[in-house]
Amino acid sequence: LWDQCVKQLKGELTSAEFNTWILPLQARVDGGLLRLLAPNRFVLDWTQKHYERRLIELCAQFSDGSVCHIAFEVGGLDRERVTVAGHSRYEPPAPAPDMGERRASANLNADFTFDTFVEGKSNQLARAASMQIGQNPGTAYNPLFIYGGVGLGKTHLMHAVGNVILASNPSARVVYLHSERFVAEMIKALQHNRIDEFKKTYRSVNALLIDDVQFFAGKERSQEEFFHTFNALFESRQQIVLSSDRFPKEVVGLEERLRSRFGWGLTVSIDPPDLETSVAILHCKATQIGIELPEDVAFFVGRRIRSNIRELEGALRRLVANSQFTGKPITLEFAKHALKDVLAAQDKQVSIENIQKTVAEYFKLRTSDLLSAKRSRSLARPRQIAMTLAKELTKHSLPEIGNAFGGRDHTTVLHATRKIKSLRDSDAGIEEDYKNLLRILTS
Ligand code: ADP
Ligand code: MG
Numbered sequence: 001l002w003d004q005c006v007k008q009l010k011g012e013l014t015s016a017e018f019n020t021w022i023l024p025l026q027a028r029v030d031g032g033l034l035r036l037l038a039p040n041r042f043v044l045d046w047t048q049k050h051y052e053r054r055l056i057e058l059c060a061q062f063s064d065g066s067v068c069h070i071a072f073e074v075g076g077l078d079r080e081r082v083t084v085a086g087h088s089r090y091e092p093p094a095p096a097p098d099m100g101e102r103r104a105s106a107n108l109n110a111d112f113t114f115d116t117f118v119e120g121k122s123n124q125l126a127r128a129a130s131m132q133i134g135q136n137p138g139t140a141y142n143p144l145f146i147y148g149g150v151g152l153g154k155t156h157l158m159h160a161v162g163n164v165i166l167a168s169n170p171s172a173r174v175v176y177l178h179s180e181r182f183v184a185e186m187i188k189a190l191q192h193n194r195i196d197e198f199k200k201t202y203r204s205v206n207a208l209l210i211d212d213v214q215f216f217a218g219k220e221r222s223q224e225e226f227f228h229t230f231n232a233l234f235e236s237r238q239q240i241v242l243s244s245d246r247f248p249k250e251v252v253g254l255e256e257r258l259r260s261r262f263g264w265g266l267t268v269s270i271d272p273p274d275l276e277t278s279v280a281i282l283h284c285k286a287t288q289i290g291i292e293l294p295e296d297v298a299f300f301v302g303r304r305i306r307s308n309i310r311e312l313e314g315a316l317r318r319l320v321a322n323s324q325f326t327g328k329p330i331t332l333e334f335a336k337h338a339l340k341d342v343l344a345a346q347d348k349q350v351s352i353e354n355i356q357k358t359v360a361e362y363f364k365l366r367t368s369d370l371l372s373a374k375r376s377r378s379l380a381r382p383r384q385i386a387m388t389l390a391k392e393l394t395k396h397s398l399p400e401i402g403n404a405f406g407g408r409d410h411t412t413v414l415h416a417t418r419k420i421k422s423l424r425d426s427d428a429g430i431e432e433d434y435k436n437l438l439r440i441l442t443s
Contacts, residue, residue, distance in 0.1 A: 001034065002027035004062040005055060012054075021047045033069045034059050040074060048072045052141075052266060056125065068128045071140070102166055106174040112159030118284050120277025123153055126268040130157045133239060134164030137172070137207050141266035143230075143240035145248055148270030149353050149367070151310030154243040157270075158209045161241055165207050175202065176209040183215070183222045199225070203232040207239040213262070214244045217253025227258055234261070246371055252407035269368040272357045273309065278302035281309060285316055297335045304343050307353045315339055350393045350441050352404045358441055359386040362433070371406035381430075384416035389437060391417050 009022050025047065026037040036055075038044035047055075052070060060068040103110055114134070119127055126148070132140045144161075146154050162174045177185075182202075189198035202208060208229070216223050233240050244251055247269075248262035273281065279302040286293040293316070301319075305312050322338040323330045360367040363382040370383050383405065390401045391413065398410035405413070423430045 005058045107176045108162045112156045114160045118281045122271040122273045126270045134161045137239035138237045143265045145267040146243045151308035152270045173205045174207045178211045179215040202229045209241045250406045272307045296332045387416040388420040
């Protein structure tokens with residue numbers, strides 16, 4: 001396995017990079033884990049920071065998914081291991097309150113677990129990383145940063161991590177909090193002169209899960225407070241899990257020192273589900289409600305609602321409610337009728353997410369690449385096309401569109417629309433791509 005990874009990386013990196021960082025590593029497969037031994041701390045930090053993500057991808061690929069975790073350690077196969085990277089231990093178990101109470105005080109939802117999270121290509125890495133964190137909080141990756149569009153399962157995964165940690169450690173202190181709630185709590189603490197208590201509370205947890213950190217944007221006092229909380233937890237090797245609608249470096253309105261810290265650990269994306277995953281999720285949710293969903297109905301709904309799992313669930317709930325109300329079974333005909341309004345509304349207004357997903361698929365890119373800061377031509381053109389389509393097909397303003405494309409400026413969107421307009425006149429290939437996409441999105 002490692003030899004295959006090495007061979008692949010040799011082709012991808014410059015020989016200096018390869019010789020400096022990859023060649024000195026020794027590897028050993030340990031169950032589903034690839035242990036990488038680096039000769040010293042410096043090589044360890046560097047390779048982990050720069051190549052971990054790619055290495056995990058390669059491992060998963062070459063092992064057909066059976067090895068998808070990597071542990072970095074300092075040491076060598078032939079020598080005694082010198083030190084082991086990161087190991088933290090929880091305090092000895094105190095008499096544990098019951099699970100329900102502990103979950104409630106951690107703000108965790110018992111329904112959001114790994115068992116109820118359907119795995120697909122779009123969420124594989126994020127799920128694997130989250131499981132790893134759940135099993136080894138504080139020692140695997142810190143922080144874990146999950147990013148992706150609305151309704152794709154970020155919150156679900158964070159709760160799943162929290163639930164696993166709680167279940168396996170009777171004395172672990174876990175807190176899940178939406179970033180807006182963090183801000184609100186902090187303000188309340190300030191008003192009531194309880195800021196020290198606030199600090200103490202959050203700096204003494206074993207796992208802090210903060211959702212939607214993009215809402216910290218522009219809130220400087222909260223960022224300051226969170227910065228210190230982050231440092232305290234990071235230094236004592238307690239687990240931090242963060243989520244956002246975009247890549248850490250692209251969260252606008254965030255102090256640079258936070259942005260860079262957010263990228264210190266492992267960053268994973270969740271992309272919109274493919275059709276098979278959507279169908280599997282529908283079946284899973286149907287089973288949870290206690291109904292059986294015919295295959296043709298699942299495919300019909302999955303095909304029509306593609307870019308948001310929350311909406312997928314909404315459609316299912318509507319079907320079930322309608323069926324219970326009318327006493328009719330859920331057939332394809334029934335579904336088409338019951339969802340008519342939902343689908344019509346959806347068809348009329350193409351969403352920006354839908355456009356991004358369609359354009360990404362069309363050009364065989366990842367949606368996250370379209371939102372990233374990367375500027376290579378192979379990304380820039382599709383991105384400009386997607387922005388132009390968003391301007392054409394939705395009612396969103398230029399700043400809104402810019403924001404939806406990784407927090408870009410409205411002038412960037414304006415420039416994109418102009419560029420594409422002139423290219424469509426001069427470049428038949430672009431014109432054809434544009435027309436094709438327009439047809440796909442509006443048919
Ligand atoms: P986000 O936080 O990314 O906006 P959520 O985690 O709130 O999205 O997910 C929206 C809904 O979709 C939730 O009810 C969640 O349970 C469901 N969901 C998302 N991904 C999956 C999945 N892979 N399997 C099952 N349900 C999922
Ligand atoms: Mg969420």
